[in-house]
Amino acid sequence: MSDSVEQQLSLFRYLIQTRSFGDSTLRFLDSLLVSKDVKSLVEIRSSLNQLLKSESLSIIQSITAESVHNKLIVLDFFVCAFAIVGDLESCLALRYEALVVRELKSATIQLLHVSPLEWLNFVEDAVKNGFHAVAVKACENALRCIGNSDVQKLGRDVISDNLKANTISEITRLRNFSLASITSRSVQVQATEYLERKTREQQKLDLPYKEKRCLASTSFRNGIKRQNMRKLYKRQTLLRANSEMQGQHPNLS
Template sequence: MAEHALNRGSDIKLPCFSDSTLLFLGSLLVSKDVKSLIEVRSDVTQLLRSESISVLLSISDKTVHEKLLVLEFFVRAFALVGDHESCLALRYEALVMRETKSSKYQWLRVTPLEWLRFVEDALNNGFHSVAEKACENALSYHGNNDVLKPGPDAFTENLNAISEITRLRNRAMTLVASRSVQVQAEEYLRRKTSEQKMSGLSYKEERCPASTAFRNGIKRQNLRRLYQHQSLLKINDELDGSHLNLRLVIANKTC
């Protein structure tokens, strides 16, 4: 099933970034078999990642509008297969591209509300450092007095969005710092555990010769006792032999 999906998925390589291509992509993910669905989703995700890199490199000389259309296609495609990381990465690239080119093309300007939605999605998916960076970009491009659209409603909307972005930036910074402390704590515990294991190994290596020496000492002591016992037996045998010879001499003299 997965190989079949990949073979059909090769059609995605065609330069057709349209809704029909997304519908075709979605058809690959329709399966009643959970195992097959997981395999196909994984295969299609890897295919999209590979193709997105290749395509984005190939359109470096295209217009901003064309680049944004391709980025939007892959954002929707990654969202379809559930690859939130790639989806957010390309969304962020598109937002930054728009802001960079907005000095020349005002219609590309990213509104505070768009930045806010991205920050919320990044935080909800656990990408705290990305959310923090997006907040910084949003606040650097838009100040409290920067009104993108005329009218009191737009002014209030922008101010509220900027205020919320500021709040979320503080939250993201706290989460990033907390994560950093957690990582440092985990690294410290791993290091201490490793040191304790090495210390225990060293202790065992030091104890091994001592225990061996103790056992060897017992063996030597037992050997000495054995030799002493054997020597005593020999002496007794010699004494018994001497006494026998002496008795024979006395008996001969008496006769």
């Protein structure tokens, strides 16, 4: 990685640590990913992702006592930042965290209430990107929140009973789909682990058998070799005896 890129990464870290959570910082982050070199782009994206994970964890832990407004500003910034670097899992995790923060405070600040459609949009994004465990958590939270809320006015929008029922039905369907996907994956993992374990066990059982076969085969070959050597020695002995007899009695030839 070039010195100029290292300096840019250091500057981005400085902006985060000084809490410059505005659009200008996001635009600067986006500019860091403009590269003609694919290898450099992958390297920079990985470095930025690690930087964001480290800094976001530190900062989110440090604002636990701050106002909900400040928390949501920080969460929204990191949601956008992770989306820019392509870390969808972290992006979804922080989106979920922001929805939960809003829902917890909605009892005293009604404008923070998370609408059923917001929950549904989040669940759809989680399912679409294959994060079924996150989707299940969001579904359960959404169903609890929606179920506990009566028909109410949020700004100028009125949530009708029909819309609420349809949203609950769709979220339930997505929850069941995600649960089935998790179960299916779990069964596949268990089956794979079982087959791997049985293969290792069979290999352990086959090893002594192969060793015995190897020893038996070696013994058999050695036996044949010894037998052939005895035959050769006997033949050579007979030939020497015949030769000696012919030498002593030339007329026998």
